[in-house]
Amino acid sequence: MSSIKEVARLAGVSVGTVSNVLNRPDLVAPDTRRRVQAAIERLGYVRNGSARQLRAGRSRTIGVVALDLGNPFFIDVLRGVESAAQQADLTVMVFNSNKDAGREASLLDTFEEQRPLGVLITPVNDSGEEERLSRLVARGIPVVRFDSSARHSHGCSVAVDDVLGGRLAGMHLREAGHRHIAFAGGPSTVRQVRERRDGLAAALGPGDTLTEIALPDLTVATGRMAGEEIAALPPADRPTAVFCANDLVAIGVLQEMTLRGLKVPDDLAIIGYDDIDFAAAAAVPLSSVRQPREQIGRTAAMLLLEEANRPDEHEHRQVIFQPDLMARTSTTAARRAPE
Numbered sequence: 001m002s003s004i005k006e007v008a009r010l011a012g013v014s015v016g017t018v019s020n021v022l023n024r025p026d027l028v029a030p031d032t033r034r035r036v037q038a039a040i041e042r043l044g045y046v047r048n049g050s051a052r053q054l055r056a057g058r059s060r061t062i063g064v065v066a067l068d069l070g071n072p073f074f075i076d077v078l079r080g081v082e083s084a085a086q087q088a089d090l091t092v093m094v095f096n097s098n099k100d101a102g103r104e105a106s107l108l109d110t111f112e113e114q115r116p117l118g119v120l121i122t123p124v125n126d127s128g129e130e131e132r133l134s135r136l137v138a139r140g141i142p143v144v145r146f147d148s149s150a151r152h153s154h155g156c157s158v159a160v161d162d163v164l165g166g167r168l169a170g171m172h173l174r175e176a177g178h179r180h181i182a183f184a185g186g187p188s189t190v191r192q193v194r195e196r197r198d199g200l201a202a203a204l205g206p207g208d209t210l211t212e213i214a215l216p217d218l219t220v221a222t223g224r225m226a227g228e229e230i231a232a233l234p235p236a237d238r239p240t241a242v243f244c245a246n247d248l249v250a251i252g253v254l255q256e257m258t259l260r261g262l263k264v265p266d267d268l269a270i271i272g273y274d275d276i277d278f279a280a281a282a283a284v285p286l287s288s289v290r291q292p293r294e295q296i297g298r299t300a301a302m303l304l305l306e307e308a309n310r311p312d313e314h315e316h317r318q319v320i321f322q323p324d325l326m327a328r329t330s331t332t333a334a335r336r337a338p339e
Contacts, residue, residue: 002043011039046112046139059117061091062304065107067122067147069096070219071248072276073293074122077146080297081120088305090117099124099217108132111141118142118304120297125189142307146300149191149318156303158296158319162192165289165323166199169243169271172287172325176332178241178269179208184226184253185245186215193218193245196273196289200243211239218245223252230268231260240269241331247272247279250286254330258283269331285328292321 008015013036020027021036028036039045062085066074078094085092093116097104101124111119112135119136121143133143137155145157173181183200185193201210213229215222226249230238244250250272257264264270264284272279275290299319307314 002045004045006043007036007039007045010043011036059115060089061093061114061116062301063107063111063114063116063119064092064094065097065104065119065121066094067097067124068099068218069094070098071246071274072278073246073274073291074147076276076293077297077300080294080299081301082297083294084298084301084305090305097122097124101125105132108136112136112139115139115141118144118308120144120146120300120304122147140311142304142311144300144304144307146296147192149320154316156300156307156316156318158300158303158321160291160296160321160323162195162323163199163202165273165291166196166201166243167203168199168323168325169196169273169289170200170203172327172331173241173243173269173271174203174205174208176241176265176269178239180211180239180241181208182211182213182226182230182239182242183245184213184215184223184242184249185218186222187217188214190218196243196245209239213242215245215249218249220248220252220255223249223254224256225252227253227256227260231256231262238268241265242268242270244270244272247274247276247286247288250288250330251278251282254282254284254286264330265332271331275326279326280328282330284330287328287331288326290324290326296321 004015004018008018013032017028018036021033025033064081068074082092095107104124118141136143143155147159149157149159183197185197188194204210213226215226223244230242242253244253250270253270254264257268262268271287273289275288279286279288
């Protein structure tokens with residue numbers, strides 16, 4: 001890594017001038033400022049906001065970039081992260097990318113500057129931000145993906161077999177007699193959405209019908225949009241069951257069915273994904289595919305600590321948990337005879 005002294009030497013200025021450019025640029029003449037900035041870019045210098053802490057010892061902070069803190073799934077995952085961090089006497093800094101690739105990139109730049117002990121992240125795109133993540137690793141900051149796979153990249157990851165989860169949902173609905181099933185989820189760029197849909201499709205048999213309802217996001221509001229679309233279909237064309245890509249969407253569909261006077265599961269069976277606490281507590285308890293949420297977070301944090309503390313001994317691993325089906329009233333109260 002380049003130092004501030006090397007930047008000053010290349011730019012032909014004092015270390016104090018470089019510091020002013022970084023912290024108080026208004027005090028530096030424009031020509032000098034441009035010269036210093038050119039030297040910074042040429043050397044690839046990144047100022048270390050945690051230098052004082054690192055001089056005294058290693059950073060005691062883990063950085064977390066969650067995909068969507070509006071989804072209770074990630075709150076539960078963070079409980080697992082905090083549990084492991086607390087045992088190691090570490091602090092956890094949590095940030096929300098809000099599924100925004102630009103914000104994610106900015107957060108990773110901040111981590112590169114601040115140099116935490118390590119970074120846990122659910123990338124907006126599984127194949128995105130590889131360059132920034134690689135830069136963190138090159139600077140000695142281990143990265144572990146959670147609720148995401150690192151099958152095609154360097155590093156550890158912790159995820160759930162979402163194809164199996166979709167298949168479990170499809171098999172459960174077929175066993176209940178459903179032959180026309182809808183899938184509500186999106187966007188298709190999200191790996192979890194694609195794999196859950198693919199698992200559902202693999203569970204269907206000859207003559208079964210799959211109706212896809214594309215959503216811009218996975219929220220209660222978009223779930224109500226899906227419910228509205230289903231309810232607007234003529235009864236003869238309406239699916240008898242819907243598999244939602246997460247529980248928030250499922251809750252939205254349930255709300256819309258209730259608003260329109262349609263019965264769940266008699267008129268429409270509903271199954272979600274994640275098994276957040278609100279699923280079992282819904283007015284009609286929702287069937288859901290359960291992910292071991294806290295275990296995902298705890299395992300990801302433990303892998304991170306192992307790599308940070310024993311980098312020479314550490315071997316990267318891709319941990320895949322198996323989901324479980326939780327059958328409740330939204331799919332089991334009434335069963336249909338197979339046609």
